Amino acid sequence: MEDVEHIEKKMKLIDENGLRLDGRKPEDMRPIRMEVGVLKRADGSAYIEWGGNKVLAAVYGPREAHPRHLQDPTKALVQCRYNMAPFSVTERKRPGPDRRSVEISKVISEAFDSVVFSEQFPRASVDIFIEILQADAGTRCAGLTAASIALADAGIPMRDLVASCAVGKIDGVVCLDLRKEEDNYGDADMPVAMIPRTGEVLLLQMDGHLTLDEFDKAFGMVKDAIGGIYEMQKDALRKRYAVTAEEFSDLPEQAPPERRAPPEREAPPEMPPEDGEVPQ
Numbered sequence: 442m443e444d445v446e447h448i449e450k451k452m453k454l455i456d457e458n459g460l461r462l463d464g465r466k467p468e469d470m471r472p473i474r475m476e477v478g479v480l481k482r483a484d485g486s487a488y489i490e491w492g493g494n495k496v497l498a499a500v501y502g503p504r505e506a507h508p509r510h511l512q513d514p515t516k517a518l519v520q521c522r523y524n525m526a527p528f529s530v531t532e533r534k535r536p537g538p539d540r541r542s543v544e545i546s547k548v549i550s551e552a553f554d555s556v557v558f559s560e561q562f563p564r565a566s567v568d569i570f571i572e573i574l575q576a577d578a579g580t581r582c583a584g585l586t587a588a589s590i591a592l593a594d595a596g597i598p599m600r601d602l603v604a605s606c607a608v609g610k611i612d613g614v615v616c617l618d619l620r621k622e623e624d625n626y627g628d629a630d631m632p633v634a635m636i637p638r639t640g641e642v643l644l645l646q647m648d649g650h651l652t653l654d655e656f657d658k659a660f661g662m663v664k665d666a667i668g669g670i671y672e673m674q675k676d677a678l679r680k681r682y683a684v685t686a687e688e689f690s691d692l693p694e695q696a697p698p699e700r701r702a703p704p705e706r707e708a709p710p711e712m713p714p715e716d717g718e719v720p721q
């Protein structure tokens with residue numbers, strides 16, 4: 442055991458040029474790709490690839506909350522279930538909820554509860570499912586970011602989108618968006634979720650320690666990164682819903698409603714002739 446600890450402590454995460462294991466600079470994020478509307482059966486959905494993370498988010502609702510005793514007559518419940526697939530990590534993950542996934546589900550539910558206009562849907566629930574298909578640290582941030590655009594895809598009224606990213610410290614250096622080795626062998630990891638437009642923090646967790654100065658630096662870095670992710674989210678939503686000029690001209694021509702001809706009605710059945718003879 443002592444040997445293992447010795448090896449872990451010796452693992453160099455930043456080289457002599459100041460670059461990380463994957464060649465990133467401290468302030469670099471991993472590549473991100475996101476897509477909205479990837480599942481047919483859900484009301485809203487999104488898929489995100491973020492470095493080695495692959496995450497699906499699906500949203501149902503607002504729909505009647507079940508079981509009924511959980512219904513809140515004043516507002517909708519915003520419920521999230523974060524789940525890691527058994528094949529998402531190197532060592533098979535035991536299927537089903539564990540302490541970690543229950544905690545992550547809770548903090549994500551609370552983050553969205555403060556942005557969804559839940560008072561508009563008493564007794565209802567908005568259900569968010571986050572499935573981690575492949576994990577490489579930062580899955581709660583990837584899940585939150587995907588769930589936010591899945592909620593928008595489902596048409597759930599919200600104050601704004603929520604975006605998320607983690608920041609941490611490795612080999613004594615504050616770095617953005619840690620990958621698994623950095624998360625495991627680094628000094629600190631701090632996932633943050635915000636409403637980027639207002640700067641409101643909806644989630645902030647900390648594993649490890651940062652000094653006050655390091656915290657200020659880390660927070661500034663993650664805030665900027667979250668601003669960039671917000672733009673990517675809006676782009677992904679535009680891609681799903683925007684119609685280009687060419688596509689628009691291909692649409693069947695429709696006059697505005699007030700100029701449209703009244704719908705054609707079926708001719709009324711013919712009246713029988715007056716002498717009572719029924720036509721054959």
Ligand code: UDP
Pocket residue numbers: 530531532534541576577578579580581582621624630632
């Ligand atoms: N991890 C794992 N097995 C588990 C839980 C986590 O291998 O049962 C890995 C996984 O790659 C995850 C990383 O450890 O992304 C960091 O987990 P953490 O709890 O810090 O959450 P995350 O950073 O994914 O939000």
